[in-house]
Amino acid sequence: MPAPEEEFVVIAAVAGAHGVRGDVKIKPFGDPSQVCSYGPFLDKSGAVILTPTQAKPGPNGTVTLRLKENLTREQVQAMKGTLLHAPRSALPELEEDEFYYSDLIGLTVEGLEGDALGKVKSVQDFGAGDLLEISGPDGVWFLPFTKAAVPHMDLAAGKLVANPPETIEGDEDKDP
Structure with missing residues (x-):
């Protein structure tokens, strides 16, 4: 053990x-x-x-x-x-710019302007690509784990910068 x-x-x-x-x-x-x-x-x-x-x-x-x-x-x-x-x-050594998904859990998520959006709760893949599950002040939400949606990560500082999409394609016409 x-x-x-x-x-x-x-x-x-x-x-x-x-x-x-x-x-x-x-x-x-x-x-x-x-x-x-x-x-x-x-x-x-x-x-x-x-x-x-x-x-x-x-x-x-x-x-x-x-x-x-x-x-x-x-x-x-x-x-x-x-x-x-x-x-x-027991896992292989990582290159300088590599990480394990478990390294993302608990990272602080900030918006482009530095506003607090929450913390990474988990990394999910429901078949259409990786999603970060984020627990924020307004509840749990998902962010695509792409370069466009996550333009910057700083594991040493314990944070990532998020650029969440404003709307989901096809959602514009739906009533709240």
Whole structure:
């Protein structure tokens, strides 16, 4: 088990059971060919949840795992949606201008004029590209994670500058 001060990064989520022998299908949040190279999968406190012994690519970017743990299909199905973590120290070194999505969580979001818009709560992808989920004074809202919508990030300062779209295309004619 990693040291208690070790930082953990979410690298995959359980997508469900595969077959009848307790194999698990996961959705990796990075390179599917590397997801099993970081050691056993941990929970957010660092406890081992799953230990893959064999991995093979599945459909739609999933990976099917054979496990050291002797789980039933029903036990694996009950884990659907469980986030799988790895110690940050086990992940590859990043280039100077690279970052992990987990580095964005908690960043302060400012508008172009320096006005406070909220904090990054999570990074989501619903199929049309990455979105930053931002918790602000007016509630939760989503910002496309593009260069146009996020023209500047300063991880060291803990903030990003947002240029939120004024309207969503097709929304102009709708009554409030």
